[in-house]
Amino acid sequence: MSKERVLITGAAGFLGSHLCDRFMKEGYYVIGMDNLITGSMDNIAHLMGQEDFEFHHHDVTKYVHISGDLKYILHFASPASPIDYLKIPIQTLKVGAHGTHNLLGLAKDKKARILVASTSEVYGDPLVHPQTEEYYGNVNPIGPRGVYDEAKRFMESITMAYHTYHKLETRIIRIFNTYGPRMRLNDGRVLPAFIGQALRGEDLTVFGDGSQTRSFCYVDDLVEGIYRLLLSDYAYPVNIGNPDEITISEFAEEIIKLTGTAQKVIYKDLPKDDPKQRKPDTTKAQELLKWSPKVNRAEGLKITYDYFKSLDREKLFQTEHKDFEKYSKK
Template identity: 65%
Template structure:
């Protein structure tokens, strides 16, 4: 009898999903990645071609998911995740949060599999509590342009908890804070790829607002470690995973300019609507219940990420 764990990763060709696929394969899982490639990229999983434990299926998870055979874990990571994407794809973002989550939960229920929802710090909106603990309900503008992502994830959390309570599905919810690392798309609009790309090209660094808004950046391998630990736990309530080291955006821009050895200056543009003023995870629960906390320093993580973007620049891919 084959005892290899079978894991399904929706959004498996995306930035986070592809790193999760790598980790699950390294842990001995058989992995099935689903992605409609709207924001994912087969280049993120190209290195897995020929791996007999890995299978990619081009599929939109808002449609019925049929997979024969056993499934032990369903990791639901499918969703546009950067402001540029969800502002351009508002309906698709809402559909994957609602219909996609419903279909993924239905798969987990049918297969008696564990289910893990990739939620987000965006459920806290523009927070009035700082740092943000899981017990905080958030401050979200449901009809603002960012609301399509924030509310899609909030609904996805509600659906996940409903499946746990009503159907007994073994569910987990991770609230992911700002994460960075190789395979981020250069032009996805988030500060890490934007600042690194601009710095490497010697272009002005675009900072929205005065740059005093804060963010906390977690390296992708640390995030994936937290997700794997959560997936193996008996927790059902949401858990924050992120790096609590907080920086303002202007300071972060200057850090990247220095790390890239760039001479780029900073230019300021108007702040987008409903942009959070502060963002810092309270990871008390992750520390206590998962024995997890980030290990990669910002300097280490930025070094690896900058190397990745330098390689893209050398190939003319930026």
């Protein structure tokens, strides 16, 4: 008996590669797709050559063709870190619009269920705390972060349109800050930025006064939430994230303690439209999916830190992180 087949876009990225692992473990035949604009083949090198995995080097903003049946499509193709979507804003908008449209069309043709990866950024700089799925957000559509925020908001809209008009089986996940092995060390996100600075012996840079908050979810917990949502019968957006909130200043001190380094914390101007608070209301996930995060921050950070320490020095000293200030002020 042939295995059920799943297409995962963004397969060579941080989250996409972990999803490939999970679906392989669950006994699916996995088709990974990525244009490698931000993904890395290193993330899926361990899957290449396995009989239940195939990889397509393809840009989903172009027509997507897959031969044979598909049971599920998981659309995770998108730049997700600030340094990426600030450097390639048009590609970010196109993958949210054209890419999502192409994959919804493929799902309709294959009669497949599709899950799209939205984000807490649809809430913008929120005026409601914690953020519930019913909150419409506070987004600046023409600000520097608008290219990512609005790409994801459009993704949700067109997905719901296909659900209501074409009766397509759709699922929407709103992902809050997630971390773990295979993150890029210098991609502009706060956790890898702090660990990278600590490993290089640099002072930790906090943007703003450090009172802004984030809530960090370990990747294994997120993947479990994605899997449960895909198999559920709920078509509307669901927050998946860890509601354990912490200020950025407190988090910087945690990283210094974790790494055993003696750096100090320095403060710089807050980038435009950077959210002041970020904490998911996960009531829906708890009630509908029986899901809640299991990995506490101390445990997850230790695993992630050990992963980053294992990287070679060339990756450790890449200067990608230095571009963040340049692009975030535009």
